[in-house]
Amino acid sequence: MKILEFELKNFRNCISVDKAITAEKTLIIGKNGQGKTNILEALYFLSTLKSPRTSNIKEFVNFNSNAFSVKATILKNGVESIIEADYELGEKKKLLVNGLKTPTREFRGFLKSVLFSSDDLMLLRGAPADRRNWLDRAIVQIYPAYDDRISKYERIRLQKNKLLKDDVVNMELLSIYNEQLAITGANIIHVRKRYLNEISKTAAEKHKSISETENLTIEYGYPGNDVETILAELKSELNERKQEELARKQCCVGPHRDDILFFINNSDASKFASQGQQRTLILALKLAELDTLTEKTGEPPILLLDDVLAELDDLRQNFLLKSIQAGIQTILTSVDTLLFDNEFLDTVNLIRVEGGKIISD
Numbered sequence: 001m002k003i004l005e006f007e008l009k010n011f012r013n014c015i016s017v018d019k020a021i022t023a024e025k026t027l028i029i030g031k032n033g034q035g036k037t038n039i040l041e042a043l044y045f046l047s048t049l050k051s052p053r054t055s056n057i058k059e060f061v062n063f064n065s066n067a068f069s070v071k072a073t074i075l076k077n078g079v080e081s082i083i084e085a086d087y088e089l090g091e092k093k094k095l096l097v098n099g100l101k102t103p104t105r106e107f108r109g110f111l112k113s114v115l116f117s118s119d120d121l122m123l124l125r126g127a128p129a130d131r132r133n134w135l136d137r138a139i140v141q142i143y144p145a146y147d148d149r150i151s152k153y154e155r156i157r158l159q160k161n162k163l164l165k166d167d168v169v170n171m172e173l174l175s176i177y178n179e180q181l182a183i184t185g186a187n188i189i190h191v192r193k194r195y196l197n198e199i200s201k202t203a204a205e206k207h208k209s210i211s212e213t214e215n216l217t218i219e220y221g222y223p224g225n226d227v228e229t230i231l232a233e234l235k236s237e238l239n240e241r242k243q244e245e246l247a248r249k250q251c252c253v254g255p256h257r258d259d260i261l262f263f264i265n266n267s268d269a270s271k272f273a274s275q276g277q278q279r280t281l282i283l284a285l286k287l288a289e290l291d292t293l294t295e296k297t298g299e300p301p302i303l304l305l306d307d308v309l310a311e312l313d314d315l316r317q318n319f320l321l322k323s324i325q326a327g328i329q330t331i332l333t334s335v336d337t338l339l340f341d342n343e344f345l346d347t348v349n350l351i352r353v354e355g356g357k358i359i360s361d
């Protein structure tokens with residue numbers, strides 16, 4: 001998978017950026033606040049229609065404009081396509097492939113990417129919602145239909161929340177919502193568990209390669225692996241905690257409350273891992289995400305590395321750079337070139353960004 005060229009119009013502070021990508025590695029250099037992350041975010045959005053920074057598409061529109069557009073020419077399985085996402089305030093976003101309107105699910109299938117940013121290094125210390133978001137964004141790239149299930153679940157959950165706030169709750173309706181939530185929720189939990197099973201082994205191997213001795217395990221705190229067991233469990237939990245939900249007037253049970261647990265040598269990494277151990281873990285996790293996506297789609301995705309090298313020590317930097325050597329198109333950002341050796345700099349396409357514009361390359 002390759003991006004051959006991209007074009008941003010009024011995407012955040014990038015009013016007009018147009019760039020052909022000639023080398024396998026592209027390094028975007030710029031001072032703080034110039035637009036490095038914005039460029040990666042635009043490409044990631046084109047790939048997933050999501051951003052780790054916001055779920056509100058309006059935020060992408062340049063402050064002085066009322067619309068944005070992101071477009072790229074990509075090469076996938078030897079075939080060139082032009083993919084484009086346009087949005088105007090007050091309208092629905094438009095997705096185009098080779099000029100033809102394309103449904104969301106199909107559009108997401110075109111450009112696959114893994115984004116690894118310095119914010120990800122906080123994943124373990126963050127809230128469960130951060131870990132669920134990471135997981136859901138990773139899954140959607142492999143199973144584009146997964147996002148529909150999440151939306152459906154969220155829709156029913158909001159309806160149930162509203163119902164729970166009524167002075168007199170319609171118990172019959174509550175049972176119907178619970179039944180629907182159990183079915184959709186069990187499906188979501190099942191896919192999440194399956195994905196974590198798929199990446200766990202690779203992540204553990206990578207973690208061991210970096211740390212030499214440590215054993216990484218990942219758990220999703222829900223019993224059972226097959227969808228029937230999960231469904232039965234979820235149903236009984238919804239039943240058992242019905243009074244609590246009625247008292248608290250909100251949904252307390254389901255995949256919107258779950259967490260992903262990481263253990264290093266059997267101890268909870270979110271509580272006990274040192275900063276270095278956490279970085280190793282996240283690096284291993286991201287590289288496992290990359291491998292799994294490559295395996296599932298038959299072609300390496302593009303890799304977007306936002307400011308991560310500066311946060312890693314030499315050992316982990318080398319491991320990362322070694323892992324992405326051949327065949328993976330990588331776009332990296334950094335405040336300066338000091339971190340990179342000359343050998344690396346000789347091979348990259350260097351872009352300098354200032355005030356949302358590419359000023360030299």
Ligand SMILES: Nc1ncnc2c1ncn2[C@@H]1O[C@H](COP(=O)(O)OP(=O)(O)OP(=O)(O)O)[C@@H](O)[C@H]1O
Pocket residue numbers: 011012013030031032033034035036037038039059060061062063064307335
């Ligand atoms: N919708 C928008 N319209 C105009 N400018 C925006 C919009 N959204 C964000 N910005 C601005 O874009 C600028 C660049 O942000 P970006 O996150 O890309 O910086 P960066 O180069 O990655 O910096 P850092 O090195 O600090 O991470 C910020 O100053 C921000 O205020």
Ligand SMILES: [Mg+2]
Pocket residue numbers: 036037038306307
């Ligand atoms: Mg940035």
